Amino acid sequence: MALILTSQQVKALDQTLSEKGLLEVTVENAGRSVAEALHRHFPDSRVLVVAGKGFNGADAVVAARHLLALGHEITVLAHQEAHQDSLKKLQVFTKTFPLTVDQVRHHMAKNDVVLEGLLGTGFQPPLSAEYAALIEALNMSLKPVVSIDLPSGVRADVPERPELAVRATRTFALAGLKPCHLFEPASEWAGETELLSIGVPGQYTHQFTSTHTVEPSDVQQWLPRRNQNAHKGSAGEVWVLGGRSGMTGCVALSTLAALRTGSGLVRHSSVVPVEHAPAETISHALQDWSEVKDLPFKGAVAVGMGLGDQAEDIAAMVLEKHLPTVVDADALQTSLRGKGHERTIFTPHPGEAARMLETDVAEVLSDPLGAVRTLQKQYGGVVVLKGGPTTIATKQTTWVNTSGNPGMASAGMGDVLAGIIASLLGQGLSAKHAALSGVYLHGRAGDLCFERHHYGLQASDVAHAVGPAWHALLHGE
Numbered sequence: 001m002a003l004i005l006t007s008q009q010v011k012a013l014d015q016t017l018s019e020k021g022l023l024e025v026t027v028e029n030a031g032r033s034v035a036e037a038l039h040r041h042f043p044d045s046r047v048l049v050v051a052g053k054g055f056n057g058a059d060a061v062v063a064a065r066h067l068l069a070l071g072h073e074i075t076v077l078a079h080q081e082a083h084q085d086s087l088k089k090l091q092v093f094t095k096t097f098p099l100t101v102d103q104v105r106h107h108m109a110k111n112d113v114v115l116e117g118l119l120g121t122g123f124q125p126p127l128s129a130e131y132a133a134l135i136e137a138l139n140m141s142l143k144p145v146v147s148i149d150l151p152s153g154v155r156a157d158v159p160e161r162p163e164l165a166v167r168a169t170r171t172f173a174l175a176g177l178k179p180c181h182l183f184e185p186a187s188e189w190a191g192e193t194e195l196l197s198i199g200v201p202g203q204y205t206h207q208f209t210s211t212h213t214v215e216p217s218d219v220q221q222w223l224p225r226r227n228q229n230a231h232k233g234s235a236g237e238v239w240v241l242g243g244r245s246g247m248t249g250c251v252a253l254s255t256l257a258a259l260r261t262g263s264g265l266v267r268h269s270s271v272v273p274v275e276h277a278p279a280e281t282i283s284h285a286l287q288d289w290s291e292v293k294d295l296p297f298k299g300a301v302a303v304g305m306g307l308g309d310q311a312e313d314i315a316a317m318v319l320e321k322h323l324p325t326v327v328d329a330d331a332l333q334t335s336l337r338g339k340g341h342e343r344t345i346f347t348p349h350p351g352e353a354a355r356m357l358e359t360d361v362a363e364v365l366s367d368p369l370g371a372v373r374t375l376q377k378q379y380g381g382v383v384v385l386k387g388g389p390t391t392i393a394t395k396q397t398t399w400v401n402t403s404g405n406p407g408m409a410s411a412g413m414g415d416v417l418a419g420i421i422a423s424l425l426g427q428g429l430s431a432k433h434a435a436l437s438g439v440y441l442h443g444r445a446g447d448l449c450f451e452r453h454h455y456g457l458q459a460s461d462v463a464h465a466v467g468p469a470w471h472a473l474l475h476g477e
């Protein structure tokens with residue numbers, strides 16, 4: 001499982017490692033891991049190593065020594081305040097050069113790849129003129145640039161566009177991913193990101209973070225399994241409440257997704273006829289939304305999609321019944337604060353999240369991990385903040401899901417997600433497992449469709465691809 005660490009958490013981790021006398025060995029591990037990874041991607045290359053003055057630079061200097069041992073020709077440019085102990089160990093084998101813009105320009109041409117360790121999690125804006133000039137010189141490189149931990153000039157915790165930062169071809173994140181590796185636009189500076197282990201015992205890393213990625217191997221364990229004698233009554237039920245005049249497609253998509261995720265029975269209710277609902281669904285038409293309180297619910301409920309003004313009241317009514325419930329779309333209003341229970345999942349997109357937090361979308365996007373945590377605190381239950389990538393929060397833990405693609409930015413995609421999650425809830429998964437597995441499967445199904453439809457993929461394509469995605473997950477395809 002990939003942990004997600006903020007710069008503060010890295011600092012606290014460093015402090016602990018230092019107190020335990022483990023910092024030096026960790027830096028050695030980091031440098032060796034970086035060298036081995038670079039060797040894998042660029043075998044036989046001549047490497048220009050650029051080392052700044054912090055531990056990011058120390059990693060670079062240690063990596064240089066290991067690159068030598070792996071048979072690479074190297075040139076090392078080290079800041080005059082670079083980590084002295086590491087530098088001395090390297091200078092036994094090779095001489096190093098001062099880190100200046102001229103040296104960067106001169107040596108860049110003679111090497112095949114640049115490994116940069118100027119700034120890592122310790123970077124505090126604004127950039128000094130010296131570092132700004134070095135980064136500008138690195139960005140003129142026609143050769144691939146590999147960043148250690150994060151591209152220098154990017155702030156580890158902040159997804160916003162950096163003023164000036166290294167445009168890396170590849171980034172080797174150390175010990176854990178940082179928010180800048182996951183969220184746009186900052187993530188664009190990192191190129192291909194790979195997480196490297198630096199041998200820090202889990203007992204230390206886990207103490208500082210409860211945020212991590214959603215792992216396919218976990219989802220595999222959580223997804224429901226069926227006996228040979230399964231029947232429609234044992235495969236879970238879903239009841240979708242939504243739709244209004246001109247907005248019934250949402251219900252059709254949620255019910256389709258629930259069926260495609262394996263629900264044995266899918267019902268829907270609305271005050272208008274739901275056109276295009278799959279033939280396999282059962283319709284319980286309502287004269288008035290107040291009739292919801294008397295519906296004989298079984299299994300899970302998904303409420304809000306296309307429902308309009310009354311959505312929050314209907315959702316409140318359903319939440320009082322303590323059923324496994326997905327609250328989506330129009331139902332996501334401030335009146336539901338504190339109403340989530342252990343079987344509730346709220347599924348806002350950034351616009352709905354902004355409404356729920358009484359802020360604006362830019363604020364939500366500037367810190368999706370913070371936003372999903374605040375939403376969970378305010379609303380209870382499990383919160384799924386949709387986006388690229390989606391973040392998920394329970395009371396204790398936060399996750400980031402990395403399946404999915406930009407082709408999924410299209411109408412109805414949220415209705416499909418709500419249907420998938422409701423289906424898993426109805427099949428007996430806890431709210432946490434249904435939310436995490438649902439988000440992962442939705443993304444993975446989207447990835448299958450992307451290969452075929454690219455940006456033209458439709459929400460219904462994703463619903464139809466849930467089965468193949470699930471199958472691929474189980475069979476390691």
Ligand SMILES: NC(=O)C1=CN([C@@H]2O[C@H](COP(=O)(O)OP(=O)(O)OC[C@H]3O[C@@H](n4cnc5c(N)ncnc54)[C@H](O)[C@@H]3O)[C@@H](O)[C@H]2O)[C@H](O)CC1
Binds near residue numbers: 026119
């Ligand atoms: N626990 C771990 O994950 C480990 C991470 N390691 C690596 O260490 C860095 C973080 O090291 P740190 O020394 O704290 O910070 P940096 O190297 O990023 O830089 C600090 C250095 O840079 C100067 N500085 C800060 N801001 C600016 C600026 N705007 N302009 C110019 N100079 C700036 C600051 O004064 C310091 O001198 C982490 O990313 C990993 O690469 C370790 O390997 C150990 C374990």
Ligand SMILES: [K+]
Binds near residue numbers: 148151
């Ligand atoms: K760096």
